[in-house]
Amino acid sequence: MTDLNQDIEWIDWEKNVDGLVPAIVQDAKTGVVLMLAWLNQEAARQTVTTGKVTFFSRSRQSLWVKGETSGNYLDLVSIRMDCDKDTVLIRANPHGPSCHTGEETCFGSPEPTDFSFLSTLQSVIEQRRSEDAKSSYTASLLKGPLHRVAQKVGEEAVETILAATSRETDDMIDEGADLLFHLMVLLSAKGSDLSAVVQRLSERHISKTTRDS
Numbered sequence: 001m002t003d004l005n006q007d008i009e010w011i012d013w014e015k016n017v018d019g020l021v022p023a024i025v026q027d028a029k030t031g032v033v034l035m036l037a038w039l040n041q042e043a044a045r046q047t048v049t050t051g052k053v054t055f056f057s058r059s060r061q062s063l064w065v066k067g068e069t070s071g072n073y074l075d076l077v078s079i080r081m082d083c084d085k086d087t088v089l090i091r092a093n094p095h096g097p098s099c100h101t102g103e104e105t106c107f108g109s110p111e112p113t114d115f116s117f118l119s120t121l122q123s124v125i126e127q128r129r130s131e132d133a134k135s136s137y138t139a140s141l142l143k144g145p146l147h148r149v150a151q152k153v154g155e156e157a158v159e160t161i162l163a164a165t166s167r168e169t170d171d172m173i174d175e176g177a178d179l180l181f182h183l184m185v186l187l188s189a190k191g192s193d194l195s196a197v198v199q200r201l202s203e204r205h206i207s208k209t210t211r212d213s
C-alpha cells in the first residue's frame with residue numbers, strides 16, 4: 001500500500017507562495033475533475049490522518065474540511081504529485097456534489113456522453129434498492145429472483161445481435177444501451193458493479209502488454 005505520509009513529505013512546500021500548493025481533486029471512480037483548492041502541510045497531514053480531504057482557506061486563513069457544512073465529504077483514496085513536486089492530484093470518493101452551487105463539479109456537469117455518466121447511472125441503480133418494486137422497474141429487478149434479470153441480459157444481448165445484423169445502427173445503439181443497463185443491474189444484484197468489470201479488463205490488458213513486450 002502507498003505510504004501517503006511519505007508522499008506528502010516529498011511535496012516541495014516552499015516552491016509556491018506562503019507554503020501552499022494547488023490541489024486538483026478527481027473522482028476516483030469516474031476520473032472526473034471535481035474541483036481545485038489549496039493545501040498547506042497541516043491540511044495535507046490532516047487529510048492523510050482522517051481520510052477526509054482537508055484544504056487551507058486563503059480567505060479565512062484556516063483549515064477547512066470539505067463537506068463539514070454540507071455533508072458532501074471527499075473520502076481520500078490517494079495523493080500524487082506532479083513532476084515538479086509543487087502541485088498535487090487528490091483522488092477521492094465524493095459524497096454528493098463537490099461544488100457549493102450544487103453541481104457535481106466546480107467545472108459544471110460532465111457531458112452526457114462522458115463515460116463518467118455510468119457512475120451516475122450506477123448510483124441511481126443502487127438507490128432503487130430502497131424503492132417500491134411496484135413503482136420502479138429497476139427495483140423490481142433487484143428485488144426479484146436473480147434469474148429474471150439474468151434472463152433480461154440474455155434477451156437484450158440477442159436483440160443487440162439482431163439489430164447489428166439486420167437493422168439500422170441507431171437501433172443497435174438503443175439495444176446496446178438496454179443491454180448495458182441490464183448488465184449493470186445484474187452486477188448490482190450480485191453485489192458487484194461495472195468498475196469491477198473495468199478493473200478486470202485493465203488487468204487483462206496489462207497482462208497482455210507484459211507478455212507481448
